[in-house]
Every structure is written in structure tokens, then in C-alpha cells.
Amino acid sequence: MPDTNDRRRREKEARRESILEAARSVLESRGYRQLTMDHVAQAAALSKGTLYLYFESKEELCAALAARNAGALLPHFDAALATARTGLAQVGALMMAWSEHFVSQPAQFRFMLDWMRAEAPPKGDGPNFRAYRARVNESVAKLTGAIEAGKADGSIRDDLPTYAQALQLWLSSLGIALARLQEEPLQRRLEHPLHADGLFPLHLHTTLRALATDPAEGRATAAALLTGHPAAAE
Amino acid sequence: MPDTNDRRRREKEARRESILEAARSVLESRGYRQLTMDHVAQAAALSKGTLYLYFESKEELCAALAARNAGALLPHFDAALATARTGLAQVGALMMAWSEHFVSQPAQFRFMLDWMRAEAPPKGDGPNFRAYRARVNESVAKLTGAIEAGKADGSIRDDLPTYAQALQLWLSSLGIALARLQEEPLQRRLEHPLHADGLFPLHLHTTLRALATDPAEGRATAAALLTGHPAAAE
DNA sequence: GTCATTCGCTGACCGCGGGTCATTTTCTCG
């Protein structure tokens, strides 16, 4: 009977994964606004009621997707950190990695941003939410680590509060990303047409110049990162 | 009969305003998530169907509210511009004015950010949307004007693309503001507790240092703005 | 082999919220 129980548990986990996969495919083909429980159920060849046996709510399902996506970013961050010599370059490389993931996985990133935008503030608990937050904290930790490294090697000013500075970086980049998400609306509604993609290189320059002990080094670091990866540049 | 027609038009306009006022009161007392057409109708002592005689959709009603709020910001921007000597100081003063309005009118600002977060991308047309966009463009124009002034007087580097830089400023500040909107969730979900309010002074320092021809002047300008208005500082 | 129990699953159903429209009420003017 432990055999049976084990199999049961494995099958349950497999169902859960298949539901997540169904949700991902709906996201890919129909986008966030069409990500309804009915559509997910249809894609998973299950009834809607069944979904609620595996996820407490739609929010929890989305949180599970978000946790998965956030986890996928971490190896890229590690790779980025490995290629950079100074702490300042590490910060820039993390931002580049973020942007590149953005470009290469548009559906996932659109989801993450749409989900953050739609997230209802009051209730945000449950295991999947906690998993998501853990991944975010890991990412922020890599950023704070890079800033600390930069302070130690002299490439980053040492009069900055590390953790607050990491959040300022993270959040201001989020604003830039939001604009890219709404690229078409942005272009339509502004006086002068402007590709939101073009804002990221500028943001990188601005950020690194502000962090650098020597502004010229900030500029050089940003330029090196952008020419090394022209796909993400303007 | 022109008398009658005039009165009719005035009454129609008054109804429209009373609906907007009702919406504003619902927003104040119940928040964005409770801003339903039924609640607005109840607050305006009208039936729901009547609302649709004055606004095409809920989106249009919200756009009208947003246009009104965006318009209220413009005089503050003008006042901020008048107090600053250099272009760099003007940029900082505009950011401060934004932050102060944020603090003094929390309900309106919460609405603006909630609305932006919830806004559905595809369809965004209609007269109220255009009015809103016009106000935003006016605001951005004041920012580009300040940057140009700074280039002219030597306080801001002249190798920056003015318009793109204005947008980078605007959008990165938006990210900071979003964090402040979710202040409590932010504190709960991060490793280290941190008041989101504390991020704005840091953001101001970072931004002005990056823009300034002389980093020291950027730092001094930010410090002067923050000590001059301690309510908005950390 | 039989039968009671458990387990996974179903789909009809609910409430809410945005949006519609045939009907009724109110106003205007001859």
C-alpha cells in the first residue's frame, strides 16, 4: 500500500504540473486577459472544479507560474555575475541579463508584469506566493551582493545604503519595463514616437553613472555591456 | 429655444460633473476595487444605465477622473519650476512636486496608479483618454523643458537625448511610486523591512547625480531639495 | 468474487460586475 500511496502522490504532482503547463500554453496563445480558469481547464482537458483541487484560487495558480518564471531567471543571473570583473560591471550584467530574458521570453515577462499590475494588495498568502517571494529575495540578494562587491573593489561609491539602493535599481527598472510592455500604447500616446526598447540602454547608462565612483567608468561599463550584446541595445 | 437648449447643455454638463464627483467619493471611501458602476450610480442617485448616457464605459469614466487629476498636478509643476534656478534644480523640483502631491493626495494618487496598473492595453481611445494624454504630454513637456534649460545653463550634461531622458526619468519614478503604493505588501515580502518612502530621496539623489555635469552639484541639489521639504524626505 | 469505502472528478450553479435596451417618466412647446 505504500506503493499505491506513492503512485497516488506522484500522479497528483503530475496533474499539478500538467495544469501549470496548460496555463502556460493558454498564456502563450491567448495572453493574460484570456487566462481564465475555464480556458485553463479546457487546455488541461479537465473540468474547472478540478483545478480548485490543485490550486486554492486563480491567484495561487498565477503565483505558482510566477515562482517558476522567477526561478528560471536565477541561473541567468549567476552566469551574468560570473562574466563580470568589478562589482559595478556585475550590477550592469544583472540588469542586462534581466533585459535579455525579457526579450527572449516575451510571453513569460508579459505575464509577470501583467500579473504584478493586476495583483490585489490585501491577500497575498499561500505556499506558492511564498515560493515566489523567496525567488525574488534570492534575486535581490544577488543584486545586493554585486553592490557590496563593488563597494569592496572601489568601483561603486561606498556612501550608498546597499539594500535600499538595490531596491531603487530594481523598481526603477520595473518602470522602464512597464513602458516596454505597453510599447504600442506608449508610442501612440506620446507626442514623439519612441521605441521603449531604446530606453533601456539609457537607463543602464544613467544607473551605472550614478553608482560608479568614477562616472567615466560607469559610462564605459555600460557601453561595453551594450556593445557586447547589441540585440538588447538600441 | 436657444435658452432651453443652453440650459439643457448646462444641466447635462452638471450631471456629468456630479457623476464624476460621485465616482471620486466612492474612490475616497471604498477604494479602486470597489469602484463599480453600481456603486457610482448609487452615490450619484442615478441608475446604472444613466451613467452610460454620459460615459461610454467605465474606462472612459476613469479616464475622465485621471484627466482631472493630471490637470491638478500642472500648477504644482509650474510653481516648482519657478523656484529653481538651474535646469538641474528644476528637474529635481519637478520630481519633488510629484512626490509631494503623492503624499498630500493619497486617494487620487492611489487611483492613478491602480488605474494604470489595471488599464487594458488594446483599446484606449475616446475623448477623455485624449484629454488625459494631453495632460501627460504637458507634464512631460515641462520635464523636457527643464532638461533643455539645464543643458543650456551647463548644469545638465549635454550628451543626453532630451526626450528619451525625460521618459526614463518619468518611468523610473513610476516604479518607485508603485512600490510606495504597495508599501505594506512590500514590507511583508522582503527580507529586510524597509519603508518605501525612504526610496524616493535615494532615487532623487541617484537621478540628479546621473544627470549633472558635476556629480557634486547633483548631490548638493538633491540634498537642498530634500532638506527644504523634510515632509517628503526619509 | 463481491461489496462498501474512498478518491478523483464533474458540470450545473451562484454572485458579482460591466454593459444593453425596451419601456416608462419627464420635459417642451404648439
Add this chain to the structure above:
DNA sequence: CGAGAAAATGACCCGCGGTCAGCGAATGAC
């Protein structure tokens, strides 16, 4: 007052998140 227009109504539709009584198949005891 009465005809026609304008304004307002509220019952109604649909899509969506979420619920639950019940059904059928696998399981295990005898």
C-alpha cells in the same frame, strides 16, 4: 391638454471566479 422628444430606468445578458452535491472508477476487506 396632447404629441413628440429627451432623459432616466431597471430588468436583463454574459463572462468570470468560485462552490458543491453527486457520480463513477479504483481499492481493499472478507
